[in-house]
Every structure is written in C-alpha cells, then in structure tokens.
Amino acid sequence: MKQNGKIKENAGPVDKLISVITYIVFALFSLICIYPFYYIFINTISANDLSEKGKIIFWPQQIHFRNYLDATKIPGLLQAAQISIARTLIGTACTVLLAGFLGYMFTRETMWKRKLWYRFVVLTMYFNAGIIPWYITMNNLHLTNNFLGYILPTLVSPFYIILTKTYVESIPRELQDAAEVDGAGTLKVFFSIILPIIKPILATVAIFAAVGQWNSFQDTLLLVTDTKLYTLQFILYQYINQASSLATIVSSGTSSEAIQQMLATTQTATSIRMTVTILVVTPILLVYPFFQRFFVKGIMIGAVKG
Numbered sequence: 102m103k104q105n106g107k108i109k110e111n112a113g114p115v116d117k118l119i120s121v122i123t124y125i126v127f128a129l130f131s132l133i134c135i136y137p138f139y140y141i142f143i144n145t146i147s148a149n150d151l152s153e154k155g156k157i158i159f160w161p162q163q164i165h166f167r168n169y170l171d172a173t174k175i176p177g178l179l180q181a182a183q184i185s186i187a188r189t190l191i192g193t194a195c196t197v198l199l200a201g202f203l204g205y206m207f208t209r210e211t212m213w214k215r216k217l218w219y220r221f222v223v224l225t226m227y228f229n230a231g232i233i234p235w236y237i238t239m240n241n242l243h244l245t246n247n248f249l250g251y252i253l254p255t256l257v258s259p260f261y262i263i264l265t266k267t268y269v270e271s272i273p274r275e276l277q278d279a280a281e282v283d284g285a286g287t288l289k290v291f292f293s294i295i296l297p298i299i300k301p302i303l304a305t306v307a308i309f310a311a312v313g314q315w316n317s318f319q320d321t322l323l324l325v326t327d328t329k330l331y332t333l334q335f336i337l338y339q340y341i342n343q344a345s346s347l348a349t350i351v352s353s354g355t356s357s358e359a360i361q362q363m364l365a366t367t368q369t370a371t372s373i374r375m376t377v378t379i380l381v382v383t384p385i386l387l388v389y390p391f392f393q394r395f396f397v398k399g400i401m402i403g404a405v406k407g
Contacts, residue, residue, distance in 0.1 A: 138382070145169070145376045153369040168376040175377070177328055178336060185333040186384075188251040189314040196310040197303050199256050204265025205295050209287070219266075226259045236323055246327045251320060255313070261306045268302040269295060308388065315385045337381045341374050 144152040148163035244250035318334035
C-alpha cells in the first residue's frame with residue numbers, strides 16, 4: 102500500500118504477535134539484568150534488620166542512608182578508591198595508546214618481520230603459563246608491592262591489538278601515502294592521521310580496559326601485602342569474606358573503638374556487603390553512557406569485509 106509517497110506495509114496478525122512476543126522477551130531480559138542492582142540498592146537503604154532477614158524484595162522499607170555514611174568510615178576505603186582510580190586512568194590510557202600504535206604498526210608492510218611479530222602476539226592469547234610462573238616473573242621483576250604491577254602486565258593485549266588492526270585496515274591507504282609523500286614519519290602519521298580517525302575503536306578498547314582495571318582484584322590478592330596499595334575491589338573482596346565476623350563483633354560489644362566508630366550497632370553482614378558493592382560498582386557504570394555512542398561503531402567497523 103502506497104501512502105504519501107511512501108510504501109506502507111500492512112502487518113498481519115502473525116507479525117504483530119511476533120512483535121509483541123519480542124518486546125515481552127526483551128523486557129523480561131532487561132528486568133533480569135537490572136533487578137540484581139536494584140535489589141542490592143534497596144537493601145542498602147532499608148532497615149538493616151529487615152534486610153538481614155530477607156524481607157526486602159521489591160520495595161525499600163524504613164528508608165535511611167546511614168549505611169553509606171558508615172561505609173565512608175571504613176579504614177582504607179578512600180585510599181583504595183584513589184588507587185583504583187589511578188590504576189584505571191593510567192592503565193587504560195597506556196593500554197589504549199599501545200593498542201592503537203601496535204595495531205597501526207602491524208598494518209605497515211615496511212615493519213621488519215611484521216607477520217612474525219603479529220603471530221607471536223596473537224599466540225599469547227592461546228597459551229598461558231599459569232599463576233605460579235606469572236608470580237615468579239612478577240617477583241623477579243620487583244613488581245610485588247609495586248603500583249607498576251597493576252600497569253605493566255596489561256600494557257599489551259592481543260585482543261585489543263587485533264581490534265585496532267582490523268579498524269586501521271579499513272582506513273584508505275591513500276591517507277597514509279599522502280602524508281608520507283609530504284615527509285611525515287611513522288610517529289607523525291600515527292598521531293596526526295591515524296589516531297584521530299580510530300577514536301571509535303579506541304573508545305571501545307578504553308571501555309574494555311577500564312572495566313578490566315577497575316574490577317580486577319586477583320593481582321592485588323597475589324602481589325600486594327602493603328595496605329596502601331589495596332584497591333576498592335580487594336576491599337570489597339575482604340569485606341564479603343569478613344562481613345559476618347565484623348557484624349558479630351559489633352553486636353557482641355567486644356569490638357575495638359575503631360570498629361565501633363566504623364560500624365553502627367544496626368549494621369549487619371548483609372548491609373556491609375551490599376553497601377560496599379554499590380560503592381564499588383557505581384563508578385564504572387557511570388562510564389558507559391559517555392562511550393556508548395562509540396561502542397557499536399567501533400566494534401562493528403571492520404567486522405565485515407567487502
């Protein structure tokens with residue numbers, strides 16, 4: 102049917118039914134994804150005794166925000182936040198820069214043994230020596246109890262390099278040739294021509310790298326004993342394991358003065374775990390809206406070769 106110069110298709114009953122089912126399925130899927138975060142949040146602002154008994158399911162009750170005020174008094178939390186922010190910003194920036202540069206270099210035919218080095222990098226995706234050799238290597242490099250232990254091991258990621266290389270290959274070669282004819286060197290071509298064009302894929306890599314840095318706690322567990330280098334995720338890991346004992350100490354009245362000031366008498370194991378979880382997860386969730394417009398474009402360009 103043609104209406105106002107446009108072709109309008111009449112959807113039949115079967116098409117409408119499929120559309121309704123599709124919307125329902127996606128709505129349920131969205132609910133499944135969102136509900137865990139909602140559940141944790143409403144338990145942090147509800148009465149702690151009700152939350153401990155599992156009575157907070159859909160709606161908060163006896164709303165209060167004392168848990169968040171008490172959480173800021175947790176020893177080492179602010180220091181851990183600074184370490185997490187620093188490793189996320191520095192680690193992400195370095196990883197993105199190297200992924201972009203190496204991805205570009207692996208597309209240059211003038212690079213010495215280009216295919217050999219590229220295959221060598223890709224090979225590391227499939228073989229892993231294990232935790233013990235990794236720890237021995239890190240210890241020999243003096244990266245235990247060292248902030249650089251958070252940064253250096255993540256600098257080169259084969260997956261990010263492959264993404265960037267594929268994106269760079271979609272850029273017309275004539276742009277690079279024109280710059281080289283004008284006398285531009287490798288670094289000049291990269292920073293002046295390639296880097297501004299590959300921002301979408303670099304934004305995608307930045308999301309992956311930032312989430313990985315922010316959520317990582319195993320490297321802290323294995324490499325760090327200095328409390329000044331603890332991260333937020335490691336603090337969360339500790340409090341998930343220790344929340345029950347902390348709440349028991351508080352309720353028994355045998356805790357030290359420092360712990361008594363940190364946790365109110367109404368605190369429970371559940372409230373401690375959930376409050377720290379929200380504090381740790383929220384910052385990285387706020388990153389996605391700023392990179393969302395680059396994400397789909399960056400991950401899809403180069404996926405289909407014409």
